[in-house]
Amino acid sequence: MVGWARCSRLSPRSARRTRRTGCGSWTARWSRCGTGGWAPPAEGDPCVRTAYEFLADGRPVQLSTSWEPYDLTAGTLIVLPGGGPHAGAGVVNRMDAIGVTVSHAVEQPEPRQATAEEASLLGIQKAALVTHIRRTYYSDDGRPVETADIVVPAAHCEIVYEIPING
Template sequence: MGGGKSRSRASRAAASLLSKAIAHRLEIQQGDPVMRTSYRFIADGEPVLLATSFEPLALTRGTPIENLEGGSTPRGVPRMDTIGVHITHVGEDVTGRAARPCEAETLVVPSDCRFWSLSAPTTSVTIRWETADIVVWSERYVLSYRLPIPGRGLSPDGSSR
């Protein structure tokens, strides 16, 4: 998210029912309960990115990590390790699309702008445990990826050899 000096985020989590599209991405049934967490990321006082994460409550309900933002549990991959689900893959599918009116209003951008839209599935060996939708104004940011090539100068943990 740019080179801004100050960064923050606001989040809101609630149990909700699943749409057909999200159910398909999570490989579960439409209507199954999920924990939906919505984020708005701020850099230098300006909203810059929206993200919505969906996790099947069948995996996390009643565990210390049921609420993505709750308590002192770790974030990301180590969070799922705490309940014995070991993540093996994360990904991002990037497309371009027009901004939805509510997104343009929330990010304070022109209503006719284009967004980068990222669909981000996360899986373990046997299950898809999360999917996320992320949007960012394509006029403001470049999406840039650096992927290490195994055996070419970095050890498996990402450190230099």
């Protein structure tokens, strides 16, 4: 399954560029943390937390905060998702670079109101409707290798999933 957000804030040129990827560019901030997100890594486990702002025409259209278990990536070239030779390659390709096979992801989308911080970052009204997606990637041995909270403003973007059918 492939998912992306189509955003109405895009210029025609940016809309063509982002049709498959969702957004034109992104910025990221990362830090080592001692607390996981809503799902594994477990509360208190060392992890790398990365906060992303996905941009279209220079404006934020999607937020994402991800957590990866530090013990999995420590000492490797992928320890910082936005740094090194695998920067921006995505979870599946980055994990493959250290010999970890990602077998599947679980996403749980739910509507809710934006927090004050999210509204400020996204340039929307406080308490505006957003789609909050909780996503976890799992390795082939069942270990969570990345979990993320993704926030997309409902008024500006639609969530689209493409599900391949293999016969």
